Amino acid sequence: MRCPNCGDTDTEVVDSRPTDGGQAVRRRRECRGCSLRFTTYERLEWQTLQVRKRDGAVEPFDRDKLLDGVRRATEKRPVSEDEVHRVVDEVEAELQDREDQVVDTEEIGELVTDRLRELDEVAYLRFVSVYREFTDASQFAEEIEEMEGEAE
Numbered sequence: 001m002r003c004p005n006c007g008d009t010d011t012e013v014v015d016s017r018p019t020d021g022g023q024a025v026r027r028r029r030e031c032r033g034c035s036l037r038f039t040t041y042e043r044l045e046w047q048t049l050q051v052r053k054r055d056g057a058v059e060p061f062d063r064d065k066l067l068d069g070v071r072r073a074t075e076k077r078p079v080s081e082d083e084v085h086r087v088v089d090e091v092e093a094e095l096q097d098r099e100d101q102v103v104d105t106e107e108i109g110e111l112v113t114d115r116l117r118e119l120d121e122v123a124y125l126r127f128v129s130v131y132r133e134f135t136d137a138s139q140f141a142e143e144i145e146e147m148e149g150e151a152e
């Protein structure tokens with residue numbers, strides 16, 4: 001942390017305590033160059049990832065919807081719930097890493113299909129065939145349900 005007085009980067013934390021009911025940490029720092037004491041706050045930054053749907057509408061990323069879609073695609077397949085969560089975790093982490101906080105729904109679909117392809121061929125095909133047509137994960141879940149209904 002650079003000193004606001006002399007610009008020295010050599011500053012020392014002399015006191016650190018939670019504040020805002022534990023939502024932030026307040027730190028007193030002292031510059032080793034000019035001895036100025038100043039305060040910094042550390043807070044959790046909530047990244048609100050936005051998803052741009054095919055019709056152009058933008059809505060907040062919904063992890064549960066994605067989870068549901070992946071779960072449906074892997075239903076009755078040798079893919080564990082842990083693996084389903086891992087796929088979603090990895091996709092979410094990759095999306096959060098991007099500078100652009102608005103992602104196209106197709107991009108999310110691509111990230112999921114890349115992972116499903118490695119996990120299970122049938123789950124991959126199910127996901128691709130439906131996700132490419134529908135951009136909304138809940139629509140996807142419904143469609144899978146219908147497909148399975150027809151197969152029986």
Ligand SMILES: [Zn+2]
Pocket residue numbers: 003004005006007008031032033034035036
């Ligand atoms: Zn200083």
